[in-house]
Amino acid sequence: MPKHELILLKNMMQLGYTGSLQDYERAGGYQALRKVVGKVPPADVTAMVMKSGLRGRGGAGFPTGVKWGFLPKGYQGPRYLCCNADESEPGTFKDRQLIERDPHQILEGIVLACYAIGAETAYIYIRGEFVLGARILEQAIAEARTAGYIGTNILGAGITANVWVHRGAGAYICGEETALLESLEGKRGLPRVKPPFPATHGLYNKPTVVNNIETLANLPHIVGRGPEWFASIGSPPKSTGTRVFCVSGHVNEPGNYEVPMGITFRELIYEHAGGMRSDKPLKAFIPGGASAPFLTANHLDVKLDFESVAAAGSMLGSGGVTVMEEGTDMVWAALRLMEFFYHESCGKCSPCREGSSWLVQTMRRIVAKRGRMEDLETLVDLCKNIEGRTVCAFGDASVAPIMSTLKHWRAEYVTLIQEAEAANLIKLEPAGRH
Amino acid sequence: MLARRAASEGPRWTRAVRAPSIPSPWVGRQGSQMLKEKYQEEIDEIISRYPVKRSALIPLLYLAQRDEGFISEAAMKEIAGLLRLTPPQVYETATFYTMLNLKRVGKFHLQVCKSLMCALAGSDTVIGWVKTKLGIGPGETTSDGLFSLSAVECLAACGTAPMMQVNEDYYERLTEERFDRILADLKRDGTCSLKTGPFMWPEPVAVKGET
Numbered sequence: 124m125p126k127h128e129l130i131l132l133k134n135m136m137q138l139g140y141t142g143s144l145q146d147y148e149r150a151g152g153y154q155a156l157r158k159v160v161g162k163v164p165p166a167d168v169t170a171m172v173m174k175s176g177l178r179g180r181g182g183a184g185f186p187t188g189v190k191w192g193f194l195p196k197g198y199q200g201p202r203y204l205c206c207n208a209d210e211s212e213p214g215t216f217k218d219r220q221l222i223e224r225d226p227h228q229i230l231e232g233i234v235l236a237c238y239a240i241g242a243e244t245a246y247i248y249i250r251g252e253f254v255l256g257a258r259i260l261e262q263a264i265a266e267a268r269t270a271g272y273i274g275t276n277i278l279g280a281g282i283t284a285n286v287w288v289h290r291g292a293g294a295y296i297c298g299e300e301t302a303l304l305e306s307l308e309g310k311r312g313l314p315r316v317k318p319p320f321p322a323t324h325g326l327y328n329k330p331t332v333v334n335n336i337e338t339l340a341n342l343p344h345i346v347g348r349g350p351e352w353f354a355s356i357g358s359p360p361k362s363t364g365t366r367v368f369c370v371s372g373h374v375n376e377p378g379n380y381e382v383p384m385g386i387t388f389r390e391l392i393y394e395h396a397g398g399m400r401s402d403k404p405l406k407a408f409i410p411g412g413a414s415a416p417f418l419t420a421n422h423l424d425v426k427l428d429f430e431s432v433a434a435a436g437s438m439l440g441s442g443g444v445t446v447m448e449e450g451t452d453m454v455w456a457a458l459r460l461m462e463f464f465y466h467e468s469c470g471k472c473s474p475c476r477e478g479s480s481w482l483v484q485t486m487r488r489i490v491a492k493r494g495r496m497e498d499l500e501t502l503v504d505l506c507k508n509i510e511g512r513t514v515c516a517f518g519d520a521s522v523a524p525i526m527s528t529l530k531h532w533r534a535e536y537v538t539l540i541q542e543a544e545a546a547n548l549i550k551l552e553p554a555g556r557h
Numbered sequence: 558m559l560a561r562r563a564a565s566e567g568p569r570w571t572r573a574v575r576a577p578s579i580p581s582p583w584v585g586r587q588g589s590q591m592l593k594e595k596y597q598e599e600i601d602e603i604i605s606r607y608p609v610k611r612s613a614l615i616p617l618l619y620l621a622q623r624d625e626g627f628i629s630e631a632a633m634k635e636i637a638g639l640l641r642l643t644p645p646q647v648y649e650t651a652t653f654y655t656m657l658n659l660k661r662v663g664k665f666h667l668q669v670c671k672s673l674m675c676a677l678a679g680s681d682t683v684i685g686w687v688k689t690k691l692g693i694g695p696g697e698t699t700s701d702g703l704f705s706l707s708a709v710e711c712l713a714a715c716g717t718a719p720m721m722q723v724n725e726d727y728y729e730r731l732t733e734e735r736f737d738r739i740l741a742d743l744k745r746d747g748t749c750s751l752k753t754g755p756f757m758w759p760e761p762v763a764v765k766g767e768t
């Protein structure tokens with residue numbers, strides 16, 4: 124097994140590490156904060172993050188420093204940091220581990236981000252089901268507050284950063300950054316039309332940064348050990364650092380694996396996740412959560428970095444890698460994901476709201492062996508009318524499973540439909556109907 | 558029947574019209590003072606976290622749900638008064654979120670994840686166990702009011718599938734044996750030691766420290 128340094132999971136890999144403030148400090152925690160607060164100008168912290176090449180771990184992979192740079196300069200008035208711990212993308216379960224096992228690593232990242240962007244208030248929007256995670260975070264916040272890392276006059280430097288946990292209540296779409304803001308404002312989680320972007324008109328219409336939990340967890344390390352060190356890890360210059368990949372499906376050892384970006388899927392699946400669970404070979408995998416198009420066994424040597432996965436026709440997305448063995452029914456798999464999108468569509472825009480319903484109905488018909496050949500055209504037509512025509516990126520994501528399985532495994536759809544047609548003939552003939 | 562409906566019963570955006578009752582905006586606008594009397598301090602603390610009162614809406618709905626087991630019309634009206642909102646504003650938010658129950662659910666709410674990654678690991682079988690052992694399908698409650706079942710979407714435990722959440726706790730890597738024990742323990746003790754603690758998978762082991 125190749126040796127490489129763990130960054131985010133390092134502490135929690137130590138047996139007996141509890142994630143308490145004491146443990147975190149003993150492991151060198153809050154040193155990065157001490158290094159900069161009141162000593163290094165906030166703009167320099169942003170510059171460090173920019174130089175590190177850190178890109179968002181929430182899905183879109185947007186460069187974090189650049190995002191921070193979009194905040195209006197010289198704006199007088201409150202700004203907000205919203206930490207996205209909604210983690211609802213099927214196939215993804217890394218934020219949960221980062222939160223529950225090493226909450227202070229995230230809090231230090233949050234306070235560093237607050238300092239850099241000049242936000243005095245941060246909200247951690249955590250999915251409602253993570254009751255334990257929310258409790259752990261609240262306890263960690265209380266510890267950090269007592270120790271002077273959070274609150275007013277942080278480390279005696281006159282800096283304020285208050286951090287609050289805000290629980291969602293069960294809605295995938297609230298992971299989308301503007302839906303998250305709406306939800307945090309006490310409304311239905313309907314994404315906003317962009318522009319304006321959150322950087323200028325975010326929470327309560329104030330300048331706001333939304334960052335994923337894993338993105339934030341990287342900050343103490345970037346600030347503590349320097350951007351050059353971070354930029355040398357992974358697959359520079361475009362995909363720096365490590366990522367925590369969540370491997371699920373038909374592998375021997377599913378779970379969270381932190382690896383430098385740029386290793387291949389083959390390495391991740393066979394060397395880290397223990398390979399396939401049975402002697403059946405790999406048939407398909409999803410490289411980045413339910414929103415990412417399926418890839419095939421031919422793509423195993425694709426590198427796990429943003430550009431390589433995009434070039435292969437999918438996306439690195441949330442880092443959720445789901446593996447399927449030979450024998451998995453791909454039409455069924457696509458339907459399962461389509462049912463998810465159908466249930467989670469917020470209903471704000473017609474292509475997604477109506478389209479997802481039609482897609483589910485058509486897919487159910489095909490899987491139930493009542494499909495017709497025209498259905499394949501209908502599917503493509505529906506997908507094309509959703510893609511690129513919706514308020515938020517959910518629309519594009521929702522067509523990925525069907526479009527990609529149609530591309531790679533069209534024969535399976537055709538077989539199901541042919542069986543349906545054959546069964547129809549048998550049924551119809553004896554009855555003598557035309 | 559449940560307010561937190563099975564995922565298969567229809568998309569999220571239809572929840573408002575499927576909800577049990579719609580509070581009238583005109584009658585009893587002030588509603589009761591029940592929550593306020595019981596939880597004055599907690600309510601004030603929650604509201605103080607936000608510069609705009611409406612942000613406290615979901616936290617207060619949770620508070621009402623904790624108090625009564627579900628969110629009643631009276632509670633929605635009272636919360637509207639507390640936050641200076643109209644009851645329909647409260648209602649439109651409350652009906653969007655699947656974790657907010659507008660009707661009573663069983664004492665133990667089994668929420669089995671049915672999304673793809675869990676399905677690959679056999680979540681349909683788990684739903685089958687519930688059916689044979691408790692006689693309920695998604696959206697149903699046992700006649701003694703103890704158990705309700707919902708088939709829900711991904712709960713971020715795909716690497717430890719199949720899984721279910723029961724009230725606040727996660728139960729992962731379900732096998733029939735573990736499942737039986739969970740049901741028995743819940744019935745007898747109201748809790749079960751098989752629930753997941755602070756999550757990490759794979760778990761740290763001495764030799765694996767340097768993977």
Ligand SMILES: Cc1cc2nc3c(=O)[nH]c(=O)nc-3n(C[C@H](O)[C@H](O)[C@H](O)COP(=O)(O)O)c2cc1C
Nearest residue numbers: 179180181207209210211298299300334335338516
């Ligand atoms: C439908 C949808 C769901 C999303 N869900 C999440 C999520 O659960 N967690 C998350 O961090 N980002 C999610 N995102 C991405 C966010 O919109 C946003 O890009 C991200 O939080 C920004 O943080 P980052 O730059 O640190 O990645 C989602 C996006 C879309 C379109």
Ligand code: SF4
Nearest residue numbers: 469471472475513515
């Ligand atoms: S694309 Fe779907 S989820 Fe996004 S705003 Fe439109 S209806 Fe809502």
Ligand code: FES
Nearest residue numbers: 670675712714715
């Ligand atoms: S698919 Fe079931 S927990 Fe993610």
